[in-house]
Amino acid sequence: MRIRRCSILLLEPREETTFDLEALLGGGNGLHSEQSWLALAPHLDAPLKVSIEERELLGRLSPTEWVDTKALAGDGSTVRQLLKTGLLIARGKRHAAHRERDERLRETHWHPLAATFHAFTRWSTLDTVQGMRDSGTETPEQMRAAFGPPPVAAPSRGEASSSLSLPRAEPTAFDELLGRRVTCRNFDAARPLPRALFAQLLQRVFSVQAEVHACEDTVFVKKTSPSGGGLHPVEAYLLVQNVDGVAPGLYHYHALDHALELMSMPTLPLREFAMQAVAHQHWFADAHVLVVLAPRFDRTFWKYRHHAKAYRVIALEAGHLSQTLYLSATEAGLGAFITGAINEVPIEQALGLDPVRDGALAICGFGWRGEAMETAELDPVGAVWEAAAER
Numbered sequence: 001m002r003i004r005r006c007s008i009l010l011l012e013p014r015e016e017t018t019f020d021l022e023a024l025l026g027g028g029n030g031l032h033s034e035q036s037w038l039a040l041a042p043h044l045d046a047p048l049k050v051s052i053e054e055r056e057l058l059g060r061l062s063p064t065e066w067v068d069t070k071a072l073a074g075d076g077s078t079v080r081q082l083l084k085t086g087l088l089i090a091r092g093k094r095h096a097a098h099r100e101r102d103e104r105l106r107e108t109h110w111h112p113l114a115a116t117f118h119a120f121t122r123w124s125t126l127d128t129v130q131g132m133r134d135s136g137t138e139t140p141e142q143m144r145a146a147f148g149p150p151p152v153a154a155p156s157r158g159e160a161s162s163s164l165s166l167p168r169a170e171p172t173a174f175d176e177l178l179g180r181r182v183t184c185r186n187f188d189a190a191r192p193l194p195r196a197l198f199a200q201l202l203q204r205v206f207s208v209q210a211e212v213h214a215c216e217d218t219v220f221v222k223k224t225s226p227s228g229g230g231l232h233p234v235e236a237y238l239l240v241q242n243v244d245g246v247a248p249g250l251y252h253y254h255a256l257d258h259a260l261e262l263m264s265m266p267t268l269p270l271r272e273f274a275m276q277a278v279a280h281q282h283w284f285a286d287a288h289v290l291v292v293l294a295p296r297f298d299r300t301f302w303k304y305r306h307h308a309k310a311y312r313v314i315a316l317e318a319g320h321l322s323q324t325l326y327l328s329a330t331e332a333g334l335g336a337f338i339t340g341a342i343n344e345v346p347i348e349q350a351l352g353l354d355p356v357r358d359g360a361l362a363i364c365g366f367g368w369r370g371e372a373m374e375t376a377e378l379d380p381v382g383a384v385w386e387a388a389a390e391r
């Protein structure tokens with residue numbers, strides 16, 4: 001049988017510390033620490049513990065050159081174990097599942113560190129709200145008590161005497177719009193969003209404004225946000241909850257056709273799926289529309305192959321789209337949000353995304369603001385809440 005090492009593999013010496021009652025009763029600090037080697041291979045779902053023998057063999061095998069297992073006769077049981085876990089790749093039907101995932105990783109041209117980071121920072125069932133409750137870090141006061149003071153809000157650099165004061169400009173309508181951009185955590189779930197407003201926002205933020213055909217099959221596009229290489233890899237998948245004339249459900253937004261493509265319903269009821277997706281942040285789960293920002297990594301990595309900055313660029317692009325959405329929503333009298341605290345795994349399962357090629361990076365959303373601020377928003381000058389009360 002011919003084998004080779006998987007394409008991307010990082011080895012981490014990890015210390016795991018657990019509470020040990022016996023250690024405490026014996027007069028120690030009650031903590032038991034264990035060291036082990038973990039293999040982080042992004043074509044697999046989880047890190048794997050490896051033995052010293054496995055680690056050594058992985059270091060001897062090439063990720064590109066196939067070798068015959070006959071040449072590794074002395075390492076038979078180690079080879080078998082590594083084949084079973086998928087860290088070694090073999091030809092033949094029995095090993096097809098791991099080999100195909102490894103092939104997809106090779107074909108997508110990931111930078112190895114980015115691929116590893118992406119694969120092992122995904123969540124499945126996290127409840128961030130419970131997490132903050134458990135750690136007693138829900139309010140700024142609790143955070144201050146638990147963590148001490150944060151680094152200052154605006155640091156000074158250089159000599160104070162060389163500081164050059166700048167003139168402040170008179171505010172324009174654009175400044176007023178920027179001032180009203182406040183992350184919305186209070187949506188009015190009872191008030192449907194008009195279909196025309198919903199469509200206008202999607203057109204402004206996610207639709208293709210113009211196409212550039214470099215060759216027949218090589219098309220770059222223009223949108224209202226910037227994108228590395230003009231590739232625009234970030235797809236918008238919509239979880240529509242409360243829009244007039246649009247049935248609640250999951251949709252893919254077709255950026256050229258400006259059209260919704262209906263996807264299968266998730267296995268959970270839609271509101272529960274929304275809660276799971278935003279890691280139980282109930283203040284976002286009521287939004288009229290949630291938008292999963294899901295980049296097609298293969299489109300950007302087509303140009304920026306094994307590129308150290310490409311993943312970072314894609315994350316920045318998601319941020320740009322979010323800001324355009326915030327401003328478009330604000331201009332339309334709506335609230336908007338973004339969250340990076342998402343459970344990617346169930347989202348990808350529901351949308352049929354393979355995180356090697358594409359995957360959820362963040363969720364943003366928009367809708368009508370509620371009448372009352374039940375969950376805190378950062379509106380210190382009252383641009384949204386005091387202004388609404390005065391109206």
Ligand SMILES: Cc1cc2nc3c(=O)[nH]c(=O)nc-3n(C[C@H](O)[C@H](O)[C@H](O)COP(=O)(O)O)c2cc1C
Pocket residue numbers: 181182183184185281338339340341377378379
């Ligand atoms: C990338 C990103 C991720 C964020 N994730 C969360 C989040 O998980 N939960 C949340 O309540 N707010 C989240 N926010 C919103 C910030 O908390 C918010 O921007 C900040 O409090 C400043 O308030 P403002 O947006 O109203 O100016 C996120 C913002 C950004 C830019």
